[in-house]
Amino acid sequence: MSINSLSTELLQKIYEYTNIQDALHLAQTSKKHYRTLLGRRMPILEQAMHNSYGPLPELVKLVLSKEPEKSRRPMGTEFRRTNMVERILEMEDKPKLTLELMKKMVEYGKVAEKWVELYPRLRWRFGSHHRRLLRSHEKLRVHRAVYNYWTYTNLFHDQAYTEFDPDFPSRPDDLRMRLVRTFSDNAVHDLSELVYHIKLAVELDLFPSNRTVQDYHGMPLRSLDKLAWGEEGPRYWRLFNSILKLSPASFIHLIEHTNTKSERAEFIAAQGEQFRHTQATLNECLFQHANSAHINCGLYSVEQCLPSVHIDRRTLQEDVARWTCAWGIVERSEDEDREIGKRRKEKSGLHHLDTPRAPEEL
Structure with missing residues (x-):
């Protein structure tokens, strides 16, 4: 049976077991596969990120540790570092992912x-x-x-x-x-x-x-x-x-x-x-x-x-x-x-x- 004949539900299930590269490559093979990915884009990409590079909470903390402070007021090095650590400590167990964050x-x-x-x-x-x-x-x-x-x-x-x-x-x-x-x-x-x-x-x-x-x-x-x-x-x-x-x-x-x-x-x-x-x-x-x-x-x-x-x-x-x-x-x-x-x-x-x-x- 061709993968193109599978239902959307089965295709979404297949996406859940792929890594991030395979998920993106599969979406490029046909319009149907692309629409299937768009239908549940963020849940599919989040699961694919976990399959590829999990655990995600530790990975998000790593990204945050390198993110610059967005405050406009001048801050000393120690105060800025304290703010970074506080952000990491206060992060949720299941952080919300964005496409920009995923790229990093x-x-x-x-x-x-x-x-x-x-x-x-x-x-x-x-x-x-x-x-x-x-x-x-x-x-x-x-x-x-x-x-x-x-x-x-x-x-x-x-x-x-x-x-x-x-x-x-x-x-x-x-x-x-x-x-x-x-x-x-x-x-x-x-x-x-x-x-x-x-x-x-x-x-x-x-x-x-x-x-x-x-x-x-x-x-x-x-x-x-x-x-x-x-x-x-x-x-x-x-x-x-x-x-x-x-x-x-x-x-x-x-x-x-x-x-x-x-x-x-x-x-x-x-x-x-x-x-x-x-x-x-x-x-x-x-x-x-x-x-x-x-x-x-x-x-x-x-x-x-x-x-x-x-x-x-x-x-x-x-x-x-x-x-x-x-x-x-x-x-x-x-x-x-x-x-x-x-x-x-x-x-x-x-x-x-x-x-x-x-x-x-x-």
């Missing part, structure tokens, strides 16, 4: 989709034989983590905010803490997992230290000048933590479009003179929130529940074994669980022989 959402959603494509490579960095495509609910978790990360970056890692080198969040009324408190426990777990993988990507792939180049990549000493970013000390960890202020779009650019140390050095230099002198605060904010709000970690400590809080570099080659908590963006398979148990038994007697690496500075 698509731009951010495309970047989140690139993270979905990249994530299996990050998640199964060492156990590549377990690597697979993400399931639909896992894609939503990646989207949510990317949107929350990006919202925080827009608000609190921009140049106007970081040029004053703000302290780490500690007070409950801190705007950064107020924003993170709006995240559910599962969203905090997923966000911490994303930060963990970003940290590994920065440390192992993008901006490796001298030791990482020698130990992890197995490169000779003569390669240090072309690949490494210095010895693991206060200077290196300060650079490392300043890079964590970059947005998800910037990380995608570094991963996909830079290959050499000089290209990445040029990118960092383009961020401004103050960029390397101020630290990212999201990870510390997650840690403070977990301790103060007592998020659900079951029988595990905050360090075990939130992988980004403490990275044990003595077990850096352990892939899925890092996850000691039940939560996570991607579920472990039975094969992975058996592999974890086997590796732990093998390493339990050798753990004291590992040479500890210098802990990163928060």
Whole structure:
């Protein structure tokens, strides 16, 4: 049976299961399909946006975090930022979408989709034989983590905010803490997992230290000048933590479009003179929130529940074994669980022989 012979009701039902690109392409195939879309345009487009780039509330908050203040009276930077956070906190659970808003959402959603494509490579960095495509609910978790990360970056890692080198969040009324408190426990777990993988990507792939180049990549000493970013000390960890202020779009650019140390050095230099002198605060904010709000970690400590809080570099080659908590963006398979148990038994007697690496500075 041809799709052109289907009733309008069935066509509208088909639209509900399409992504935004397919919905628009289907509407262009005939006048009937176009009129079907126009009949319930906004509900169909909203569902298609959810299918493509959901969850939508987090995506709308991300768009708002980059929207300029429409007030005509002059405002200070801090007051303007407070207004932005208040707008995000007061947003409804099901925000009303407009065509103009959807266009902006698509731009951010495309970047989140690139993270979905990249994530299996990050998640199964060492156990590549377990690597697979993400399931639909896992894609939503990646989207949510990317949107929350990006919202925080827009608000609190921009140049106007970081040029004053703000302290780490500690007070409950801190705007950064107020924003993170709006995240559910599962969203905090997923966000911490994303930060963990970003940290590994920065440390192992993008901006490796001298030791990482020698130990992890197995490169000779003569390669240090072309690949490494210095010895693991206060200077290196300060650079490392300043890079964590970059947005998800910037990380995608570094991963996909830079290959050499000089290209990445040029990118960092383009961020401004103050960029390397101020630290990212999201990870510390997650840690403070977990301790103060007592998020659900079951029988595990905050360090075990939130992988980004403490990275044990003595077990850096352990892939899925890092996850000691039940939560996570991607579920472990039975094969992975058996592999974890086997590796732990093998390493339990050798753990004291590992040479500890210098802990990163928060």
